[in-house]
Amino acid sequence: MSSMTPSRRGFLQTTAAASLASTLPPLGHAATANLPGQPAKPVTETALQWLDGQPPARFEGTTLGVPWPRGQVRKPAAGQALQFRVAGANLPVQSWPLAYWPDGSLKWTAHAVGGGAPAAGLKLEPGASLAGNLSVKQSDAQIVVSAGDLSWTIPTRGEHLIAEATRAGRVTLKAVKLVALRQDGAELEGEGGVARQAFTSKVTAVTVEQRGPVRAVVKLDGMHTASSQAKGRDWLPFSVRLYFHAGSDSVRIVHTFIFDGVPAQDYIAGLGVTAQVPMTDASHDRHVRFSGEDIGVWGEAVRPITGLRRDPGQAFKDAQVAGRALPPLSGMAKTVQDGLKWIPEWNDFSLSQAHADGFSVRKRTAAGHAWIDANAGHRTKGLVYAGGASGGVALGFKDFWQRAPVRLDVRGAATATAEVTAWLWSPSAPAMDMRSYRSAGEMDTFQEQIEGLNITYEDYEAGWDDAHGVARTSELVLWALPATPSHQAFSDMAEQVANPARLVLSPQRLHAAAVFGDWDPADRSTPARKLIEDRMSVQLDQYLKEIEQHRWYGFWNYGDVMHAYDADRHMWRYDIGGYAWDNSELSTDLWLWTSYLRTGRADVFKMAEAMTRHTGEVDVYHLGRFKGFGTRHGVQHWSDSSKQPRVSNAAYRRIYFYLTADERCGDLIRELLESDADIDKVDISRKLPKDPARASAPGLPNASFGTTWGSWIAAWLTEWERTGDKRWRDKLVNGMQSIGDLKRRWFAGGAPYDAKTGKFEGPGDHVSISHLNGVFGVIEMSSELLTLVDVPAYRxxxxxxxxxxxxxxxxxxxxxxxxxxxxxxADTGSRMTAYAAFHEKDRALALRAWREFFSSNALKGDGRTRRIGGVDVLRPLDEQPGISTNGSAQWGLAAIQNLALVGDSLDEAAKAAGLVS
Structure with missing residues (x-):
């Protein structure tokens, strides 16, 4: 074998030469000398950056995860808190451990930064933080979260998520709860009728997960229950987290519900969060605000005094437009004073975003009276305010127009108590339809199902295309404000709803900690590197463009991408079986997240975040017979009958979890810890021919190494890292050791699996090779595992x-x-060749890896698009005729890993291939 120069990845992935932390007992031998090169240097500086490049105009607080080289940061002694501060701004910080290296030192720490005046040039440093003023007091009946003169009261049972919020003792907000409408049939297509039934939240469990002093988190679990006037069962389980930050007037609400209805009987006609607002000001001092297009604001008073036949005076008009209380009415023109009572009081207001391309604003004087059109626009950020000079409430939610149909309502603004509602599914839209798109009686026999699969690429069997058990998570922000915000302040608030400010680390700082396997920061320092980097950027840019060009929006769809393209129709194959929604096929999620790690691109982060929120919830079952499994790609996200762990794979959520310390994402990963025990309950092989020679014994179902076991290991690794629990380390080692002990080892492809021990059984003397075994994250996870545990047989x-x-x-x-x-x-497999070349110091093998990588057509063109317009398309678009999500994701992942492992041989290989001169 020839000698190879160690790459930067090899340099950074070995043990740090810092003092080892450890109040934890040893967690097992870590293979700290697996990679050649020198020990990694301890991190000396952790600069914080704003994801969008500049400090936001308004900052309500955020949380980020920070990785550390192995051995550098000690776990705090018992009874001591982890202490960090942010240098460069007066922002308090709350820190806690998130994950550990095998030696017990901290691998990831989480840091909640309080709200306040944001700044540039921030650094995270060890040391005592500024004091936060957030406190939590708990009793049997309620939990009170307080900061300064603002207090939030959370009941421990009942229908309310928040009973009230007070400012300086004044009740500003009350009765926050969830609402839902059930409809007993689909929208009418002829004669007949449908009935609706109202549901509200019923909290069954409350948990205080964090208590401040900078960040408090309260988790509420429950069901939606029928209102007292109607009979019905409880349904739609929910989990809601309330996030409070010091220095903020708001609470962030992370709302998850699971669809547990019967699709042909239970139609969601409305789903929302509502709050009541005491209205104590005179009606001319009460105001309603809606976010408009871009930074725009729509703002009006309940009783307007502008535009009248008689002029009240400029000072009065200016005050009302600004949202301030009017000057004493004694200074107003007498004719206007006398005529105020005749100006209509507008009681109800609605902003409805019926689809991604348009919203409208309407208002009316009272129920039973006509709605008046006020204005309309294209897209809005999704924030509403109702209140007056003495205080009010703002409520909005992220990805507003992207998830249409949605609506924001104010009801009762002219009464003593107004109600503000954010509808995650608008009651004015057709009811949510979770039924199968297929006609009754399709493919009743196995032979017909095989024929259908062969033509549409979608697996089908009656009853398996079921939406029962899928979930959706939404993010809302609720403010209790001391007065009506100015138009500018309200616009800044809307920006925080739509695009929350995030503190992040640079790719170089993330890479220095040697986390997430084989990758390195983007580098265009040589012609060959520039060629590959530019091609990767082109492909990322194209997918960002495809979301808008093909309107991949909607409540259940936003965050996913399509699988395959139809250049004849100039459309993605949205209606052709398994070629439609991608559902994580061939690791699209990993491609996006790893691309973010190495580039720090904000647009890629946001696309990957939306995908994580989608694929981890909608494409995976959270209750019922398929719990823990995901659905293969199809026309609907749940329509394919193949239910697979390769879709529910925790590797697709893990990067987001560690970068953000997001608790909901952590829940999703933990949901999968025992899912291997159900592998014999759901036949994931479906219509593939069964090999009699590989018949499984009772309790020992066959499991593939890549698509199945490789999809479980990320959850086990993450739990071991988070808790130090040896059970999960042992399960990983058992699987690795037993694969290594088989006669054909990885070339057996799979073997009978014992979920109790995590071991594969049998001789493993057959040969079974599938390209799918390496494309669902097991390559990335094996790279990580072999730096954390020493299993020579698996290595x-x-x-x-x-x-x-x-x-x-x-x-x-x-x-x-x-x-x-x-x-x-072959191009995807090139990264495995590169892995062997790097670890065996074989330069000839490295050059072979690049030849394999160059065998694809990806670098033979420049990724240019062609403009399609006129009568051939619904709207003009820029098309890549040969685009494929499978190809894009796997080529991108191969490029990333090859650059990290054998980048030092790239120029030689590229010149030999004629790609560069």
């Missing part, structure tokens, strides 16, 4: 598989004793 098996998967046919045949036939995805 040998994995290096063997990596070296020979793409090997010349004669070499592979000699190894296996049989010709395995043609293998697919």
């Amino acid at each position: 040998k098996a994995w290096l063997e598989y990596c070296r020979y998967y793409n090997a010349p046919r004669a070499e592979l045949t000699a190894l296996l004793g049989k010709d395995p036939g043609k293998l697919n995805l």
Whole structure:
């Protein structure tokens, strides 16, 4: 073997030369000398950056995760808090451990930064933080979260999430609860009728997860229950987290519900969050605000005094437009004073975003009277305010127009108590339809189902295309304000709802901690590197553009992308079986997240975040017979009958969890810890032919190494890192060791699996090679695992598989004793070749990896698009005719890993291939 120069990845991934932390007991031997190179240097500076590049105009607080090289940061001693401060701004910080290295030192820490005046040039440093003023007091009946003169009261049972919020003792907000409308049939298409039933939240459990002094988190679980006037069952389980930050007037609400209805009987006609607002000001001093287009604001008074036949005086008009209390009415023109009582009081207001391309604003004087059109626009950020000079409430939610149909309501603004509602599903839209798109009686026999699969690429069997158990998470912000905000302040608030300010780390700082496997920061320092980096950027840009061009929006759809393109129609194959929604196929999520890690691009982060919020919730079952499994790609997110752990894979959520310390994402990962025990309850192989030679024994179902076991290991690794619980380390090691002990090792492809021990059984003497075994995260996870646990048998098996998967046919045949036939995805497999080349210091193998990578067509063009317009399309678009999500994701992941592992041989390989001069 020839010598290779260690890459930067190798330099950084070995043990840090800092003092080892450890009040934890040893968690097992860590393979700290797996990679060549010198020990990684301790991190000396942690600069914080704003995701969008500049400090926001308004900052309500945020939380971020920070990784550390192995051995650098000690776990605090018992009874001591983890202490960090933010230098460069007067912002308090609350810190806690998030994950540990095998030696017990801190791998990830989480940091909640309080609201206040944001600044640039911030740094995270060890040391005592500024004091936060957030406190939590708990009794059997309620929890009170306070900061300064603002207090929030949370009942421990009942229908309310928040009973009231007070400012300096005045009740500004009360009766925050969830609301839902159930409809017993679909929208009418002829004669007949449908009935609606109202539901409200019923809290069954409350947990205080954090108590301040900078951040408090309260989790509420429950069901939606029928209102007292109607009979019905409880349904739609929910989990809501309330996030409070010091220095903020708001509470962030993370709202998750699970659909547990019968699709043909239970139609959600409305789903929302509502709050009551005491209205004590005179009606001319009461105001309603809606966010408009871009930074715009729509603002009016309940009783307007502008535009009258008689002029009240400029000071009065200016005050009302600004949202301030009017000057004493004694200074107003007498004719206007006398005529105030005849000016209509507008009681109800609505902003309805019926679809991604348009919203309208209406108002009326009272129920039973006509609505008056006020204005309309394209897209709004989704914030509403109701209140007056003495205080009020603002409520809005993220991804507002992207998830249309949605609505914001104010009701009762002219009465003593107004109600503000954010409708996550608008009652004015057609009811949510969760039924199968297929006609009754389709493909009743196995033979028909096979024929259908062969033509549409979607697996189907009656009853398996079921939405029962899918979920959706939404993020809202609720303010209790001391007065009506100015138009500018309200616009800044709307920006925080739509685009929350985030503090992040640079790619270089993330990379210095040696986390998340083989990647390095984007680098265009040589012609060959620039060629690959530019091509990766082009492909990311195209997908960002495709979201808008093809309107991949809507309550259940936003965050996902399509699978395959139809250049004849100039459309993605949205209606063709398994070619429609992608549902994480071939690790699209990992491609986006790893691309963010190495570039720090805000637009890529936001696309990946939306995908994580979608794929982890909508494409995965959270209750019922398929719990823990995800659905293969299809026309609807739940329509394919193949239910697979490769879709519910925690590897697709894990990066977001660690970057943000997001509790809901952490829940999703923990949901999967025991899902391997159900592998024998759901036949994930579906209509694939069964091999009699590999028949499974009772309790030992066959499981593939990549698509199945490889989809479980990320959850186990994450739990071990989070808790130090050896059970999950042992389960990982058992699986790795048993694969290494099989005769054919990784080339067996799979084996009978014992969920109780995590071991594979049997001789493993057959050969089964599938390109799918390496494309659902197991390559990335194996890279991480082999730096954390030392399992020589697995290391040998994995290096063997990596070296020979793409090997010349004669070499592979000699190894296996049989010709395995043609293998697919040579360019994707090149990263396995690169892994073996790096670890075995084989430069010839590294050059082979690049030849394999160059075998695709990705670099033979420049990714240019063609403009399609006129009568051929619904709207003009920029098209890449050969675009494929499978190809884009896997090519991108291969490029990233190859650059990190064998980047030092790229220029030589690219010149030999004629790609650069």
